[in-house]
Amino acid sequence: MAVREWAGQELSEALRRELPEAVEGFDETAAWVNPSQVGAAAIFLRDEPSLDFRFLNSITAIDYVEYFDVVYHLTSLKQQWCAVFKTRLYGRQDLSLPSVYQVWKGADYQEREIWDLMGVYFEGHPNMKRIMLWEGFEGHPLRKDFL
Amino acid sequence: MTIRTEPMTVNVGPQHPSTHGVFRVRITFDGEDIVEVEPVFGYLHRGTEKLAEERNYVQVVTLTDRLDYTSSMINNQAYCIAVERLLGVEPPPRAKYLRTLTAELQRIAAHLIAVGFFVQELGAFGTPLMYAFRSRERILELFEMLCGARITVSYMRPGGVFADAPREFWPALDRFLEDFEVEFAEMEQLLLENEILMIRTRGVSPIPPEVAVNNSVSGPVLRASGVNWDWRKQDPYDAYDQVEFDVPVGSHWDNYDRFWVRIQEVHQSLRIIRQCIEQIEPGPARLELPLVLRPDPGREAYGRVEASKGELAFYLVSDGGIAPYRCKIRSPSLINLTIIEELLVGWKLADMIVSLGSIDINMGEVDR
Amino acid sequence: MYGFAMVKGLLVTLKNLTRKPFTIQYPEERARQHPRFRGEEFVWYEERCTGCASCAKYCPLGIIKIVTSPSESAIPQGDKYRLEVFDIELQRCMFCGLCVEACPYDALFMGSGFEQGQYSRKNMVITIDQLRNAEKHPSTWFRPQLEGYEGEPSSGRGSRSIAQGDSRFTYDPRGGPPLGWREVGREGWRWHQREKAGMRLDTESAEQAGAGDE
Amino acid sequence: MQLPTGNGPLHERTWGIDREEGQMVNDLISISSEPIEVPFIEVPDDLKSNLLVTSVDALVNWGRKSALWPVSFGLACCAFEMMATAMGRFDIARFGMEAFRASPRQADLMIVAGTVTWKMAPPIRRIYDQMADPKWVISMGVCATSGGPYFGSYSVVPGVDHIIPVDV
Secondary structure, eight states: OOEOOOOOHHHHHHHHHOTTEEEEOOOSSSSEEOOOOOOOOHHHHHHHHTTTTOOOEEEEEESSEEEEOOOOOOOTTTTEEEEEEEEESSSSSSSSEETTTTTOTTTTHHHEEEHHOOEEEEEEEEEOOOOSSTTTTSSSSTTTTOO | OOOOOEEEEEEOSSTTTTSSSEEEEEEEEEETTEEEEOOOOOOOOOOOOHHHHTOOTTTHHHHHTTTTTTTTHHHHHHHHHHHHHHHHHOOOHHHHHHHHHHHHHHHHHEEEEEHHHHHTTTTOSSHHHHHHHHHHHHHHHHHHHSOOEEEEOOOEEEEEEEEOOOOOHHHHHHHHHHHHHHHHHHHHHTTTTTTHHHHHHHHHHHHOOOHHHHHHHHTHHHTTTTTOOHHHHOOTTTTTTTTTOOOOOOOOOSSSHHHHHHHHHHHHHHHHHHHHHHHEEEEOSOOOOOOOOOOOOTTTTEEEEEOOEEEEEEEEEEOOSSOOOEEEEOOOOHGGGGGGGHHTTTBHHHHHHHHHHHHHHHHHHHHO | OOOHHHHHHHHHHHHHHHHHHOOOOTTTTTOOOOOOEEEEEEEOOOOOOOOOHHHHHHHSOOOOOEOOOOOSSSOOOTOOOEEEEEEEEEEGGOOOOHHHHOOSSOEEEOBBBBBOSSSSGGOOOEEEHHHHSSOOOOOOTTTTTTTTOTTTTOOOGGGGGGGOOOOOOOOOOTSSOOOOOEEEEEEEOGGGOOOOOOOOSTTTTTOOOOOOOO | OOOOOOOOOOOTTTHHHHHHHHHHHHHHHHHSSSOOOOOOOOHHHHHHHHHHHHHHHHHHHHHHTTTTTEEEEEEEEHHHEEEHHHHHTTTTTGGGGOOOBSGGGGGGGEEEESSBTTTTHHHHHHHHHSSSSOOOOEHHHHHHHHGGGTTTTTTTTOOOGTTTTTOO
């Protein structure tokens, strides 16, 4: 049995019912969420029985020079479906997002990794140390302007 | 009379014989009990994701070999599936079967290492590990026959595999399967239901399913926690929808179950290999793609497979150039490590290394 | 009662006492090397090489250095550049074989050696002279014409379509005589009959060679 | 290295250590931009003809040669090949090298197998310093020799001979 992948529109409509201010739009595969509402959206996505996204596959940040996209891949093991939501951060300095550590603990190292390599800070994460590189390393190497 | 103790913080690693690779962990002990854990990684951080942005789509295959170096074939497979989704192409059926077959062989090799080291960390240096490596050498020899290398295989390419298997591969595979039955039965007879092993591992560090899911644990560790979830079944890729196999699920969630699930998966892998040999048809083994691939700009693909350690996924974003714009590697080892606190805290010093061995991390993949 | 597991363990020792050893006595006895083995000692056929530098462009690490002689006039179609430098920096090579895959004229092959320990970094570069004078024992990596079943369809149902039992390799890079440049091309091979770039391999015979497909 | 002190969870108490180690890494990067050359020692001819010295030397060297104890310094993929040499099929014990020591003090050969990152460099340096003379270093595989596939990466040492002298 194959896992069903939610279209962006479907997920954004489901989110909009409960959190109308959180949804910014959607595209083919993903729903776009307001950066400040990521925490609330995460709790809703996990706890709402009709969504039931209890498994966080991965968190990714992508550097598009003017802005950063942060992508969350989610799966529901019970309902056998998965979905993607994204959020967009403008600027290069002092970027921060609410942490989803309290919602999915699996986000722990991935958020630290994004902070280390991309320079997006996650507020509310208990331990935002550098994970891969050593303390005192200059810059965030996965950014496009590094080197 | 009570002995007064006070907590002590100990540094284990990064160069330590019984951590897998260059893993380092700081642990606070109270007597023999583990109170606090802080893993420290990055001793093998090679910047694979950054380097992947500088190479073209085919050249990245050589980097994926070195992620989880005990299962290079599966890494190749995951990456190639991601690129194929990015391009919107489908490999020919023969390539799919060859991929499934080699990935399963690699899974056996990886599980053999996991099992061998798990038992070694219990204190049995020698026989089980020797058994594991004996069979693994046979598999690596098959790989050498296929693609000329033992570990850094680079066998698969976007759109198939680099070349069909040579003729002498098939009888060699048959012979291997015959011998491996015997060799593995020998190992199983020694290890499974072994009293010493049972006493050391039964009931140690159980991970309940809710905790496992919340920590995004995947692969054999998740299945040992009683969650029936295998991407080969749930989202079949390559030829997995054509073959039959069972998913072993643990019932006690403990170290022994994590060990047991791996042993059972080897049997299922053998089943899959047999079916692949039955079903494989003649035909081309590679799509005619140009050497330098240029996917459409703005496309993204999330290609995932069930690797030997868990869900391995490549998230590729294309900007129309010859190199991936972003290549994120969702590595199972790193994310499985999230449960290290639940795994270790409250347990004894002697169980520490065993529990670490039971989640079977691989530093090449943790640090990338 | 823990005795049983211990007895079982000791039985393993007893069983293995009489078994044929698995070890290969390496310097005296060698493991069977497979024809596709990607080893060092790159095999390069100057007669086939046009100096197109596909290999250098395709190398993920950029360790192949090619310098061709600058000519006064434009080189006509089908002619080739004269090579002056063809250095492979072995100290950074990871033997992925992509250079061989990229070569459209079957001029570069993986070698079959694996015993290259060096005391100094300077010795770890293969120069054009070494490539010219080396014995040619090419590996069959990405060169199916050497595997000796060109034209045959890929054997389908695994083992049953071919003879069981003995499976001696059709081609042994180490065992046989060194191969010349005329023997290693893909010209006679069915898949690659299509002509890609008109290339004269030899000025005397002026024969046209079907080029690789990639 | 100081022990973590103070209150709070462990990862907060170890900030000081982390900073110190990061400083060590940065210091090491700044001083090791060039590879360390090992002079190849030629034995002078007149010494070769000296019977007594050479015989004793030969005996000692034979002893050393036949019982090299490597420190297992596996870092990455090559480590698995190194382990494979110790296992049944290639059985390195035939050369008296079966004792892969965990402690550098008991070993006289260090096989650096795998990619060396800058974060790993201070531990390597320290382990090398801890080994007793005479000691040798083998750099195994291209990753250790020159960075190999990861040459040019921001976190990889371009050759372990930037940190310690390498013999082979």
